[in-house]
Structures are given as C-alpha cells and as structure tokens.
Amino acid sequence: MSTAGKVIKCKAAVAWEPNKPLVIEEIEVAPPEANEVRIKIVATGLCHTELYHLYEGMPKDGFPTVLGHEGAGIVESVGPGVTEFQPGDKVIPLSISQCKECRFCKSPKTNQCELAWKRVCLETMKGMETRFTCKGKKIFQFIGTSTFSEYTVINKIAVAKIDPAAPLDKVCLIGCGICTGYGAAVNTAKVEPGSTCAVFGLGAVGLAAVMGCKAAGAKRIIAVDINPEKADKAKVLGATDYVNPKDHNKPIHEVLAEMTNGGVDFSVECVGRVDVMRSALESCLPAWGVCVIVGWTKKFDVPIRPPDLIAGRTLKGSLFGGFRSKDGVPQMVKAYMDKKLQLDEFITHNMTLDQVNDAIELMKHGKCVRVVMSVSPQ
Structure with a gap:
C-alpha cells in the first residue's frame, strides 16, 4: 500500500x-x-x-x-x-x-x-x-x-x-566529507600541476583533500597528522610524504619549510583548531602560498600576524569544497562511477x-x- x-x-x-x-x-x-x-x-x-x-x-x-x-x-x-x-x-x-x-x-x-x-x-x-x-x-x-x-x-x-x-x-x-576536502584543493585552493602541497589533518576530509591535490596534479603532497596510523591511508590516496609533528622538536611550519625550500605552494587545514590554522598558513611560501581553512570551530580567534600575509600569502576559507551542491554532487557521483574518484x-x-x-x-x-x-x- x-x-x-x-x-x-x-x-x-x-x-x-x-x-x-x-x-x-x-x-x-x-x-x-x-x-x-x-x-x-x-x-x-x-x-x-x-x-x-x-x-x-x-x-x-x-x-x-x-x-x-x-x-x-x-x-x-x-x-x-x-x-x-x-x-x-x-x-x-x-x-x-x-x-x-x-x-x-x-x-x-x-x-x-x-x-x-x-x-x-x-x-x-x-x-x-x-x-x-x-x-x-x-x-x-x-x-x-x-x-x-x-x-x-x-x-x-x-x-x-x-x-x-x-x-x-x-x-x-x-x-559531505568527500566534496568538502576534495573541493577545497581543486576548487578553492586551485592546486596547480607540479606544485607542492601540505594537508593538515587526515580524517576523511583531509584524506579527500589529499586525493584532490593528486587529482589536480600536485608533484609533492605532504600529509600532516599526529596519528601515524593515518599515514598508509594517506599514501594510498596520493600523499608522497607523511610528517608527524610529535616527531620534531621545532614548529611544524619550520619542518615543512626545510623540506620544501621555504614553504609549500598550497596548504589545506582540515582539523578545526586555531593553532593548526596558523601553522598551515605559516607553512606556505611567503611569496605566493595559498592556505585554505576547512576545519570548523567557533572557539577562539586565529592569531594571524600581518607579516604572514603582506609578502604575498593568501588565506581563504572553503565550505563544501566550493561545490555548487545540486550541480557538483551528481558530477562527483559520475566521477566515482567512471572510476576517477576513490x-x-x-x-x-x-x-x-x-x-x-x-x-x-x-x-x-x-x-x-x-x-x-x-x-x-x-
């Protein structure tokens, strides 16, 4: 009935x-x-x-x-x-x-x-x-x-x-999660072929951002998380490097700067903590680095210093990966059906x-x- x-x-x-x-x-x-x-x-x-x-x-x-x-x-x-x-x-x-x-x-x-x-x-x-x-x-x-x-x-x-x-x-x-992370890399950051990227946080959204960086043609993708169990999954989805901040006695942005000759071209923050947001920004190359904030929090302010932006860095936010939902979701489903999306x-x-x-x-x-x-x- x-x-x-x-x-x-x-x-x-x-x-x-x-x-x-x-x-x-x-x-x-x-x-x-x-x-x-x-x-x-x-x-x-x-x-x-x-x-x-x-x-x-x-x-x-x-x-x-x-x-x-x-x-x-x-x-x-x-x-x-x-x-x-x-x-x-x-x-x-x-x-x-x-x-x-x-x-x-x-x-x-x-x-x-x-x-x-x-x-x-x-x-x-x-x-x-x-x-x-x-x-x-x-x-x-x-x-x-x-x-x-x-x-x-x-x-x-x-x-x-x-x-x-x-x-x-x-x-x-x-x-939610796949579009949010993937689109943050592809639509919002606009990751470029041959670029170097860092993704902070390897939950589903961060892992989707790793996948988006790879799809956009990034040459090097550094996955950052304090849980080493996430490293293998990140590499399956496209990460070339894994960094655990707990393994270093210096700020993570300094570690990444040493690894990348001054900073990454693009960083994507997927944790929702203001200290990580600042680290993601400071990890970008000062001249042109782009940092995208994805992680959600209403607690506290991000302590940004003007010199972190004046030389040329860009700080952006991304909601639902920049996808227009009714248009983008069917496109992402098609990409999965065509085996272009994991x-x-x-x-x-x-x-x-x-x-x-x-x-x-x-x-x-x-x-x-x-x-x-x-x-x-x-």
Missing part, C-alpha cells in the same frame, strides 16, 4: 540532549508539503560535525534532534510544486542548498545560496521547519536533513538527483543505524575514517 500522503512511522536515532548517547526511537514523519521531498534513507555516513554538535557546546535549544547529513536514499513521495523529482529517484540530501535563483547562486564568485541559512539556524544547526515528531514532541532536523532516520523530508533545493546505478552505501559520502578506500567500518553509538565511539577515539551505516533496505 502506498505511503504517499500519509504519516510514516519509522526508526530514527534521536539526540534528546547534548553529551548523551543517541536513542533509537519510533518517530512520525509527516508527508512532504509544498516544494518538499520525502526520502527513504538507505545509507548514511557519520561526520565529525555530528560529534561537534553533541559534545562541543551546541546550545540546548538545538535539541531534541535527529542528526546525520551525509546520506543517500530513494524518493518516496513529493509535495506540491515538485517536478524535478519522482518517486524511485536516487538522491543525496544536501546540507548546503542551491536554489539557482538568488544572487549568490547566480554569481560565479561563490557556491553559497542565500536560502541555505534561512532554512537552517546556524547557531543551533537545526532546520527552521521539521516534519518529525516523537512521543508527542517536535524533533528538529539537523541542518535541515537528518539522515539518521529511515525517512526524512527535505526542501527540493537541498536534494540532488544522482545516477540510478550508483551504490548508495558508497556515494553517501559525497554528501570512495571505497574511505570506508573503514560498515554498521547499522542501531549501532550508531558504537560508531560515534570509534570516531571519538580516532579509530575510523568513515563509518557507513545501513539505514533502510533498498
């Missing part, structure tokens, strides 16, 4: 409050309203953004919520005004929307959309609207997506249609949604690159 137009009861991992384990609950998912799409989530990755929200000081008014924003699924039904999607389409939810009509979407200078942060409260990361309820209470949708649920409802401007042959348990990673190498654990708290523990302790959780059968 068709579920279109009806409330769906399904399983979801609910974060009732910060600093507490998620709880598998039965929730109610309302039908899509105008310009919305209801999606059956098949697979989802766990991103560090979820940990940030749970454990690093997000306000309590961002709870209760269903986390998850790196998923892939199948359209179950569409609301009035939706013609781009049909039931059965394979799709990836987008935490950064692309309405294609606002001044940002029409500008070649940015991948941002003016409606993105009107749909989502940046301070609490909750969607301004939700179609979820549980035990009589409204449950927020994290970044307007919520992929830790068997079903979710999302505005059509935050959904990308993908190749119907794409394996959802692989391409779900394109919804994804399988990022997946260190396959689990189920019921094991979400175990997945969180793996990430908290640096024991995984990406966990992919199965949510619903295809």
Whole structure:
C-alpha cells in the first residue's frame, strides 16, 4: 500500500540532549508539503560535525534532534510544486542548498545560496521547519536533513538527483566529507600541476583533500597528522610524504619549510583548531602560498600576524569544497562511477543505524575514517 500522503512511522536515532548517547526511537514523519521531498534513507555516513554538535557546546535549544547529513536514499513521495523529482529517484540530501535563483547562486564568485541559512539556524544547526515528531514532541532536523532516520523530508533545493546505478552505501559520502576536502584543493585552493602541497589533518576530509591535490596534479603532497596510523591511508590516496609533528622538536611550519625550500605552494587545514590554522598558513611560501581553512570551530580567534600575509600569502576559507551542491554532487557521483574518484578506500567500518553509538565511539577515539551505516533496505 502506498505511503504517499500519509504519516510514516519509522526508526530514527534521536539526540534528546547534548553529551548523551543517541536513542533509537519510533518517530512520525509527516508527508512532504509544498516544494518538499520525502526520502527513504538507505545509507548514511557519520561526520565529525555530528560529534561537534553533541559534545562541543551546541546550545540546548538545538535539541531534541535527529542528526546525520551525509546520506543517500530513494524518493518516496513529493509535495506540491515538485517536478524535478519522482518517486524511485536516487538522491543525496544536501546540507548546503542551491536554489539557482538568488544572487549568490547566480554569481560565479561563490557556491553559497542565500536560502541555505534561512532554512537552517546556524547557531543551533537545526532546520527552521521539521516534519518529525516523537512521543508527542517536535524533533528538529539537523541542518535541515537528518539522515539518521529511515525517512526524512527535505526542501527540493537541498536534494540532488544522482545516477540510478550508483551504490548508495558508497556515494553517501559525497554528501559531505568527500566534496568538502576534495573541493577545497581543486576548487578553492586551485592546486596547480607540479606544485607542492601540505594537508593538515587526515580524517576523511583531509584524506579527500589529499586525493584532490593528486587529482589536480600536485608533484609533492605532504600529509600532516599526529596519528601515524593515518599515514598508509594517506599514501594510498596520493600523499608522497607523511610528517608527524610529535616527531620534531621545532614548529611544524619550520619542518615543512626545510623540506620544501621555504614553504609549500598550497596548504589545506582540515582539523578545526586555531593553532593548526596558523601553522598551515605559516607553512606556505611567503611569496605566493595559498592556505585554505576547512576545519570548523567557533572557539577562539586565529592569531594571524600581518607579516604572514603582506609578502604575498593568501588565506581563504572553503565550505563544501566550493561545490555548487545540486550541480557538483551528481558530477562527483559520475566521477566515482567512471572510476576517477576513490570512495571505497574511505570506508573503514560498515554498521547499522542501531549501532550508531558504537560508531560515534570509534570516531571519538580516532579509530575510523568513515563509518557507513545501513539505514533502510533498498
């Protein structure tokens, strides 16, 4: 019997409050309203953004919520005004929307959309609207997506249609981490053939940045991380060198300067710590080095000295790798299908949604690159 137009009861991992384990609950998912799409989530990755929200000081008014924003699924039904999607389409939810009509979407200078942060409260990361309820209470949708649920409802401007042959348990990673790191190198830094690069932080985003540097033709890619277990994975994805700051008795930017005759051409920071951001900048060649900040934090300021920039360094930020989401995500899926993009190498654990708290523990302790959780059968 068709579920279109009806409330769906399904399983979801609910974060009732910060600093507490998620709880598998039965929730109610309302039908899509105008310009919305209801999606059956098949697979989802766990991103560090979820940990940030749970454990690093997000306000309590961002709870209760269903986390998850790196998923892939199948359209179950569409609301009035939706013609781009049909039931059965394979799709990836987008935490950064692309309405294609606002001044940002029409500008070649940015991948941002003016409606993105009107749909989502940046301070609490909750969607301004939700179609979820549980035990009589409204449950927020994290970044307007919520992929830790068997079903979710999302505005059509935050959904990308993908190749119907794409394996959802692989391409779900394109919804956040892969695009964020890869695009930071290719789109934002604009890494050049024959150049020397440094990538700080070898989580999934940093490893994707390594992959992007290689795809752009960098001659030398120095992977920097304090966890030596990440070195082999970085080299599989294109790193030529690995440096552990703990192995040296001098600042890491001095180590890199000695290795590269004065500094790297491009550096990408994927940690989210202000001291690492400064090190990434100082690791760049003073005359023309480009440093891209990807790691997210709202804590503290980056202590930048004017001389670090005056001679010619450039400091840039990158959100979602500079990709225009509805356009870029299908392109990245195609690149994977054409064997021009690695994804399988990022997946260190396959689990189920019921094991979400175990997945969180793996990430908290640096024991995984990406966990992919199965949510619903295809």
